[in-house]
Structures are given as structure tokens and as C-alpha cells.
Amino acid sequence: MSENRQIFTLKQVVSSIRKTLEERYQQAYWVKAEMHKLNLYPSGHAFPELVQKENDKIVAQVSGSIWSHNFQRINRQFMVVVKEPLKEGTTLLLQVKVAFSETYGLSLQILDIDPNYSLGELQRERDETLHKLQAERLLNRNQQLDFPLLPQRIAIISADTSKGLSDFMKVLNNNPWNYHFFTMLFHAYLQGDMTVPSIIEQLKRIEKVKDHFDIVVIVRGGGGEVGLSCYNNYALCKEIASFPLPVLTGIGHSTNMTVAELVAFRNAITPTELADFLLQTFHDFSVPVQEARKALRTYSNRLIEIKKQHFNSEIKHFKNSALLYLNTSKNKLVQKSQQFNSEAKTLILRKRETLHFAQKESIAHTKRFFKVEKEHILGFQLDLPQKLKALLDREKRNVHEAESMVNLMNPKNVLKRGYSITTVNGKTVHGEMAIQEGDYIQTKTYDLEIESIIQKISKHEE
Amino acid sequence: MKNELLYTAAFDELQQIVRDMEAGEITVDELSVKVKRAAELIAICKNKLSSTEEDVNLILKELEK
Amino acid sequence: MKNELLYTAAFDELQQIVRDMEAGEITVDELSVKVKRAAELIAICKNKLSSTEEDVNLILKELEK
Amino acid sequence: MKNELLYTAAFDELQQIVRDMEAGEITVDELSVKVKRAAELIAICKNKLSSTEEDVNLILKELEK
Amino acid sequence: MKNELLYTAAFDELQQIVRDMEAGEITVDELSVKVKRAAELIAICKNKLSSTEEDVNLILKELEK
């Protein structure tokens, strides 16, 4: 310890710190911090705990203060812009002035909170939930479920005091079509910090008895546009998205759809609309059934009518074909027999011609035959006189020749030419005759008879 | 006996006769036999057609009732 | 008797007579007998043809009824 | 027996007969048998059509109650 | 008697006479007898021909009717 030490009073020190801080931090700063606790006091002032976390560990912490009038203004602005009241555990963009009170110490006096930053933060949370669900492929999981043809058995998650629930039930139960629904209410908080765990709990209960239900509806009414950020909660949205039954939401707002609504099988703006949708699904089932009855009549009448027409036209067709067939057959027969007739006639005609030719030939031959025969006979008749004349002439010639010869040889004719015949005692003289010289001979000439005596006899050579 | 010969057989035989005649393969002696036969066949066919026609007309009339 | 002789036989005989006559193989003595025969044969053939034709016409008439 | 043959089968058979008749694939000998069969089939179809119509009308009337 | 001699025989005899005459195988003594015979034969043939022709013409005329 040193001797010349200076001792200050606490006030001196604290005042000096305040003075130094006030000199150093004169202006207001925008600070980003998580509002860990709001610590709203009945006086209307709030003394929130501001922290900064890194990896869930608090790395900075300081107290804040919001004076009542500021708090009310800020809260109004939040409700208008963010549609949420200031909520603990959210990161805010705060306009602060460093304040130091000798008695309370250091705090950040919160002058304003930027609702737009919070809006962005909410948006970021929403986006984060969406991203996570997408990464887990849960975004469309519930929507991919088969929706029952008739969503008749409904597990309702709502608050029994909710106006939305009564609207919903009124529409379902008072339907004029006598559609019957089976509903069972599973009570849950629909607003505030309890919303997420209570809805999740009820969903888990419903899952136990899911075979008794067709769908789950989350119905909330009258809450307006405020306090919906819990429906962007990842845990809740994951539960809804992966629920084994279709979850339908009707949480009564019209803007900025929450993730819960996005991942739900279907979202209706209001519970009434949701009920109307359910009735519509009944219509969608009932109308075709009703129409099927009409269609049954129409189509069966039409079908029978068509079949009757087919049938009648087939009968007509049949009649025509039968008659045509008969007619064709008759014509064929007539044609064939006419052909037969003409062929037979042609054949007969040809045979007739052949016969006629034979007849003509036989007549011609007969006539020629007679002609030839007559010519033969005529030939004989003509030949005969000639042949006779020739024969007679030849004979005449023969006789004439003989006559000529005889005439030639006639002694009278010989004597006429100067010859004479010498006879002795009436006999013609020849060599062998015994005649002597001195015998008497008679000589005969053509006109004289001479008697003479032989003087000399001699023979001549020839 | 006549009706026992089927129309088809009768008509075919008739056709054969006509074909033979066309081919000139029929003598006059056969012709008169064939002519007689053809007359028979034509009568058979005609009878068959008429009786069939009656049947058909009866059925068709029955149908229109 | 006449109708019992077939047309073909009658016609063949007729043709033989015509051929014989053409060849001069018939004597005058035979001639009138042969011509008489030929006339007979022609008549037979003609009759046969006519009766066949009548038959044919009858069929057609029968059919047109 | 009649009702045991289905309308479709009966109608098809009827149609086949008509087609065969049109195509000339039926002989005159078969015709009256085929026509008789066709009449039978027509009766079957007619009965079937009217009984079906009656049945259907009855069911539909019942349904509208 | 004349008609009983056939034309053929008469014709043959006639031909023989003519041939004999040509061949000079007929003596003058026989001649007039032979000629007489030839004339007779010619007459016979002529008659025969005419009567046959008449017969035949009658038949043919009958045929052409």
C-alpha cells in the first residue's frame, strides 16, 4: 500500500463514472440485442434484460429501461407494424442512450424499438422454420396425404370459448343437407406463449386415436391479425407437417400466411370458410352420387335406345339381306337356265346345220350320180352305132379283099392279059406228064381255042 | 326323292351341263337326256327357292308383328 | 321304232351313205334304197332335234311361269 | 333355354348370319335354317332388351323413392 | 321280166357287148342278136334310171318339205 494514496467517496467515484460516461456517450445509439425478460411493472415502466448470446451462451448482458410513455408508444407501433406485442426472447433493434444512475448503476435507456427490424426478425424466424422444414422435406408432407373422400370425423383443436369454434360448429351442424359429422374438441391455447406446447400436446393425443378421425382442424377465431407469430414456430409447424392425418387450419386472418398454415393440408381464412370447405367436400361426394342416379337413368335409357336402334337396323338389314339373297339366287337360276336354253338352242342349231348340209350333200350326190349314170348309158348308146359300123365295115372290107383276090385269080382274067392254057387230052400240061413230040395239044386263049402238034419238048431253067 | 337333292348340288350339276354344252361336248342324244335332267334340276332349284322364300317370308312376317 | 335309233347312230349312218355316194360306191339298184334310208335318217334326226328343241322351249316356258 | 344365351352372343351371331348372307357365303340349302336361327336370335334379343328395360326401370324407380 | 334284171347286171352285160364288139369278138352272125340285146339293155338301164330317179326325186321332194 502506498502512503500518498487518494481516497474517494463512493459517490465521488460513481459520479465520476457517470460524468465520464455522460461525456463519452452523449448521443443515442442503435443497438441490436435480445430482450431476455421484459419486466413490465405495474407503473407502466419496463426494465427489460438485454443480452447477447453466442452459441446459446450469454456473452453480454445489460439492463434496460423503458419509461411508461415510451413503452406504450412502442407497443402501439409494434401492434400496427408487426402485429405482435413486444415479446420476450426476441431480438430487437433498440435506440438507446447509455444511462448511469448513481443508485441503480448502468442501464440502457430504451428510447425506441424499430418495429420494422422485429418484423424482419419474425420474417427471419418464419423463413428459418420454412428452410428447416424444407431441408427435412416436411414442407409438403401433410399436403401429400390422401384427403378422405368424406372428412366426416373431425378432431378439433381449439379453445372451447373460441368464437371461431362456435362459428365452425354452427356451420357444420346446421347444414340443410343432413350431412352428419362426428367432432371431438381437443382443447388448446390459441394465443400467447402456451400456444405452441398446448397445440403440440393435443396433436400428440390425437395421434394416439388417429384411426377414429379423418382430419384435424385447428380453429381460432376473433383473434384478428395479432399474435400469430407462434404459428411460425418450428416445433409446431414440424408437428403439423408430419402429422399422419390431414391438418386443416382456420385461424382467422387474411394476411401474411403463417408457416403452420402453409404446411397444413389446407388453410382457410376463417373457421366458417373451413366449415364451408368441409361441406363442399360432402357436396363433392353427394352431388356425383345424386347425379349418378340421373346419369344412370339417362345413360341406361340412351343405351337401351341405342341398342334398340342397332337391333332394329340389324333386323332391317337382315330382312333386306335375306330378300336380296333370295332375289340374287333366283336371278342366278333364271340366268343359268337361260344360258342353258341358249346353249341348247345353239347346239341344236349347229346340229341342224350339219344335218342340213348332209341332206344337201346327199341330194347333190344323188343328182350327180344320175347324171353320171345317164352319161354312161348315153355313151353306150352313142358308141354302139359306131362300133357296129366299124365292125361291119371291117367285115365288108374282108369280103371285098377276098373278092378282089378271087377276081385276080380267075383264069378268065388271066387269059385276058395274054396268057394261055395248054392242055393234052383235056389236062393241063406239066413236067411229069408223059408227052411226046408229035402229040396233039389244045391251046386256049382269051377268045380262041387252038389245036396244035408238039414238035419239040425241052425244059427251061426256072 | 327330288327334294332330297340339295339346291347346291342341283345348281352345280346344271352349271356343269351348261359348261359341257358350251364346250360342245354333248351329242344330240345326250342333249335330250341332259335337257330332261336340266328341267328336273331347274324344277328342284325352283322348288327349293320357293319353299325357302315362303319360309323366309313367314319368318319376316312373324317378325313384324 | 324310229325314236329308238339314236341320233348319233342315225347321223353316222347318214354320213356313211353320203360318203359312199360321193365315192360312187353305190349302185343304181341300191340307190333308191339308200336314198330312202337317208331320208329316213334325216327325218329321224330332224325329229330328234325338234323334240329336243321343244323340250328346251318347254323348260324355258316352265321357268318363266 | 332362350334366356341363357346372352344378348351379345345372340346379336353377334345374328350379325354374322347377316354378313354371311350379304357376302353370299350361305347356300340356298342353308338359308331357311339360317333365317330360322336368325328369327330365334331376334326373339332372344327382343326379349332380352325388353326385360332389361323393365329391370332397369324398376331399379331406377326404386332408387328415386 | 325286164325289171327283174338288175341295172348293174344289165349295165355289165351292155359293157361286155360293147367291149366284145370293140374287140371284134362278135361274129356277123351274132351281131344283130347282140345289138338287139344291147338295145334292150340300154332300154332297161334307162328305165331303171328313170324310175329310180322318180323314186328318189319323190323322196327328196318329200324331204325338202
Add this chain to the structure above:
Amino acid sequence: MKNELLYTAAFDELQQIVRDMEAGEITVDELSVKVKRAAELIAICKNKLSSTEEDVNLILKELEK
């Protein structure tokens, strides 16, 4: 469970029948059967619209398990 399947199947089957009938793909033979079946299916569907068999107490009991 069973009933759900039943009505869904009934609805689908009904719709199919209507479609088939609209397309005219039903034979006369099937028609009355199909219409009868459709009437049955309509009854099933109509019944389903106006009734369920669930019991709240049963569910509560199950929830307590």
C-alpha cells in the same frame, strides 16, 4: 376402417359404372346387373353422408391408456 374403404370403393365403382355407361361400353347383358349394382352403391354412399359409427366414450377410453 372397413366402412371407409367400402364407401370410397363404392363411390369409385359408381363413378366407373357411370363413365362406362356414358361411353356406351356396357352390353345389354351387363346393363341390368350394372344398374342394380349402381343402385346398391348409391345407397351405400347416401347412407355414409348421414351417419358415422364413432363413439366419443370409446375414444376417451383409448386416450387414457
Add this chain to the structure above:
Amino acid sequence: MKNELLYTAAFDELQQIVRDMEAGEITVDELSVKVKRAAELIAICKNKLSSTEEDVNLILKELEK
């Protein structure tokens, strides 16, 4: 008597005489006797020929009628 001797005999005898005469086998003493005979025979032949010719001409004339 003349006519009783046939032409043929007369002509033959005549021809014998002619032949004898030609052969010179007849003496002058016989000659005139033979000549006388020949003259007789010639006359017979001539007569016969004339009468035959007349006969024949008559027949032929008759034939040409």
C-alpha cells in the same frame, strides 16, 4: 338254102379258097371251079352283111327314138 349257110362258115371257106389260090396249090383245072365257089361265097357274105346292116340300123333307129 343260101341263108342257111352262116356268114362265118362262108367267109372261112372263102378265105381258104383265097389262101389256096395264093399258094398256087390250085390247078388251073380246079381254079375255075373254085372261083365259081368263091363267087358264090362272096355273094352269101355280102347278102348277110347287107341284111345284118339293115337289121342293126333298124334297131339303132328304134333306140334313138
